[in-house]
Amino acid sequence: MNCQTVWLFDLDNTLHHADAGIFTLINRHMTAYLAERLNLSEKAASDLRQDYWHRYGATLAGLRLHHPEVCVNEFLQRSHPLPEILPALVPVAGAAETLGRLNGRKAIFSNAPSFYVRALAEAMAIAPYFDALFGTDDFGLLYKPHPQSYLTVCGKLGADPKHCIMVDDSADNLQAAKNLGMKTVWFGADAYPLPFVDCAAPDMAALRQWAAAATVNPATMNEATI
Known part of the structure; x- marks a missing residue:
């Protein structure tokens, strides 16, 4: 892998x-x-x-x-x-800038159908940043936090879960990711430190800051918040 x-x-x-x-x-x-x-x-x-x-x-x-x-x-x-x-789409501020700065491969992993995932990513002009755009029909109509959904996505990407970082607004989804050995980022204004959360990022600027620190010192990826 x-x-x-x-x-x-x-x-x-x-x-x-x-x-x-x-x-x-x-x-x-x-x-x-x-x-x-x-x-x-x-x-x-x-x-x-x-x-x-x-x-x-x-x-x-x-x-x-x-x-x-x-x-x-x-x-x-x-x-x-x-x-x-x-027409109702409201992108998260700084998403494109953040995606452009993050080192490594990237994929969208959503419980929504794949046609919706592709359409929104293209409308926000962020599709080129991703190697893959996964919706529920791409992983057997399963849903996060079902462990097999994560394993199927990892298999399609040829990635070991321990080399993955899951960014999600759902704590339940992140706990399942952590159980599989992934690093986790709880994203959103309501995020706060939890034992299975490596980073609680209220916005994209915070995510960029954590990722940049981790590039310099990988040990910082074990910090609960930034």
Whole structure:
């Protein structure tokens, strides 16, 4: 396996502000699809969407288990309408600058579908910084924090988990990454030091600072925050 450092970036609320409007759009379209396809009221469909998300980490995971008759591709396309999503895209400040400065290979590792991952990365003009853009359909329709999703992505990249750095806004996703031997960066304004977090970075400037210090002194990668 390649020993070069591999940066694995989450997408939603890591490289762009999904909470600024895109998640609301996705949730609305997902609820509408469930109401139509499963003959539910809007409230019942919304409750089901949230229940599956809380229980299984993703609404689609619950649908595949309890409603295998639902077409996966149709569900993903209907719930991620790019003509509405792309105008609502709000990139994280400094993302492109940070990606350009980080040493090593880089990949997006997202629970979203691959067509959405590619479209957003291209719209933000950051796709050229990445060796790969992975969505859930690229790793067997599994989801972080399922350990096999990380191992499948590492296998596709020819990377050992111990040479990877996971940057994500979800503490649960980072704990799973740490359990596999990865370095971890908890990204976002709400991040704070935890035993399984190597860096708590509130913004891209903080991530760049930590990465630069680690290049000079690799021991700093074991610090919980910067």
